[in-house]
Amino acid sequence: EDQVTQSPEALRLQEGESSSLNCSYTVSGLRGLFWYRQDPxxxxxxxxxLYSAGEEKEKERLKATLTKKESFLHITAPKPEDSATYLCAVQPAGAGSYQLTFGKGTKLSVIP
Amino acid sequence: SQTIHQWPATLVQPVGSPLSLECTVEGTSNPNLYWYRQAAGRGLQLLFYSVGIGQISSEVPQNLSASRPQDRQFILSSKKLLLSDSGFYLCAHSTPYGYTFGSGTRLTVV
Structure with missing residues (x-):
């Protein structure tokens, strides 16, 4: 059974204080690992x-990385508008593997 | 561009009443469509998915059903709501680059 575990459950950062969110996964062959942001x-x-170990992607203050067992979402010099819940999900490889398995998310609060 | 519409945004329904939530997709044909539920303290749970008109797969036995009467329309229904059906319901469709979600429906069963 595919499993996704995100840590920490909640994270409070001061504005400008960089940190990382973790997503550990177990899947029988990985087609893709997804990161989402969810506002209330x-x-x-x-x-x-992300599709393969060693891959990295960046967008503004966010950088996502992938290994064979986990993914990290690095947040550099966060701003209050980065406050949200960040969700990680995996899609297994194989024919007919349409569904994503989600973690419970990390709720990030950035304090001015 | 692809757009996914979901309504209503919020809904308060009494126990035992019926439910119908609608989702439509624009800008794509023959999309894979999904219904997810997000309960407090839990991750998104896949309820149903559909790869074409009339084709519905259920992932979790429950009080809900889904239908796909048209290529870009996906409906979530219940004949009699339970308190445990309360939650945040999300429709989504998949693309080669990821999944796109609708804005969600907050359902409260009272």
């Missing part, structure tokens, strides 16, 4: 897809 009362917003 809204649907998840797509950030990144």
């Amino acid at each position: 009362g809204k649907g998840p917003e797509f950030l990144f897809t």
